[in-house]
Amino acid sequence: MSLGSIRAVLTWICIALLISVPIVIAAQSPLLAWRRPVYIVAGFAGIVGMAFLLLQPMLAASMLPGLGGSRGRSLHRLVGAGLLVAVIIHVAGLWITSPPDVIDALLFTSPTPFSVWGVIAMWALFVTTFVALFHRKLPGWRRIHLSLAIAIMTGSIVHAMLIEGTMEPTSKAMLCAAVFLATFIGIFGARRARRSWLRR
Amino acid sequence: MTDIVHDRRTLIAGGTALLIAGATGLTVPARAQGVAPTASMRGGANNYLPGAPIVERIGGGGFWMTGTVRRAGDGAPLAGQRIQIWAHTTEGHERDPHSHGATLTDADGVFRLEMPQIVPAFGQPHGHLAYDSGDFATVFLRPVMSSARDTSLEAHFVLQQA
Structure with a gap:
């Protein structure tokens, strides 16, 4: 086994653990016993969304072994669509569970501070989707997308960390830290890659 | 230039008046004649169902x-x-x-x-x-x-x- 393939295997093991461990632990949360299926689905859609947030910057910046370049970018679009679906299921499921709480959150009048962060991230994701679908040829597209990506990442992490829910705190913090690092390195690394591409 | 000076004077005069008003406001005893009423909390009425019955306890208790x-x-x-x-x-x-x-x-x-x-x-x-x-x-x-x-x-x- 070459050094490169060992590194690839280790990278994928790390990512698999960062994503699967929080989901497996959350699936054993005692809170699930007192929730209806639609509420449970809504909660897990949020966790899956966070997992997608870990993949997104890595796909965009060709950080994942075997998924570089155009393969990574087309997967980035696919996972982006998946993230949008996850967020819609998350919000819709919560709405069905308790409409007034979701209306409060959407109107920024919720008593819970975490919902504001979640709603900010949601709107940043919606704007990103809109711009990605219709205005990708805009000259400032890259900068717009990176700014929105930072808003989505920050909003989602603060949202998740402030919630007392089915996710176990340590595995949740690990996933959130990984999302932060991936976004940070993805943006920095992508810049460096672009610079070296310009130099060629 | 005079306009600017005038503006600055107005600003100083206005600011001083505001400061005096603020300071006087602070010296006026607060209208806390005893216990203030409790305000409703944000989201407090969520999922409210009017007319809940008076019960010995809700469900099994604990x-x-x-x-x-x-x-x-x-x-x-x-x-x-x-x-x-x-x-x-x-x-x-x-x-x-x-x-x-x-x-x-x-x-x-x-x-x-x-x-x-x-x-x-x-x-x-x-x-x-x-x-x-x-x-x-x-x-x-x-x-x-x-x-x-x-x-x-x-x-x-x-x-x-x-």
Whole structure:
């Protein structure tokens, strides 16, 4: 086994653990016993969304072994669509569970501070989707997308960390830290890659 | 230039006047003639169902919701006031009618209602309480438990004449 393939295997093991461990632990949360299926689905859609947030910057910046370049970018679009679906299921499921709480959150009048962060991230994701679908040829597209990506990442992490829910705190913090690092390195690394591409 | 000087003078004069007003305002005794009324909390009325019945306890019990009801101003305890309580518990969601119940305050204005264990929902372990009998202004409270392991929660009402 070459050094490169060992590194690839280790990278994928790390990512698999960062994503699967929080989901497996959350699936054993005692809170699930007192929730209806639609509420449970809504909660897990949020966790899956966070997992997608870990993949997104890595796909965009060709950080994942075997998924570089155009393969990574087309997967980035696919996972982006998946993230949008996850967020819609998350919000819709919560709405069905308790409409007034979701209306409060959407109107920024919720008593819970975490919902504001979640709603900010949601709107940043919606704007990103809109711009990605219709205005990708805009000259400032890259900068717009990176700014929105930072808003989505920050909003989602603060949202998740402030919630007392089915996710176990340590595995949740690990996933959130990984999302932060991936976004940070993805943006920095992508810049460096672009610079070296310009130099060629 | 004179315009600028004039503007600056106006600004200084205005600022001084504001400062004096502010300082005087601070010296005026606050109108806290006794106990201030409790304001409704954000989200307090969420999933409220009017007319919850007065019950011995909600469901199987095991968790205590307690508190007091007093009158604004003199802080006198109010007896016989109906307080409605609901929460997401081990036995049901906030929206379920069986998660709702009401109780009356005793002669000391104290209420105590046993209910199932509150569990975290929508990100926080919290309960809901309402006073809406009409004699006083309606108040909705939404206290949050400091720990999901707590087996009691309290909330206090100071009611104002409607």
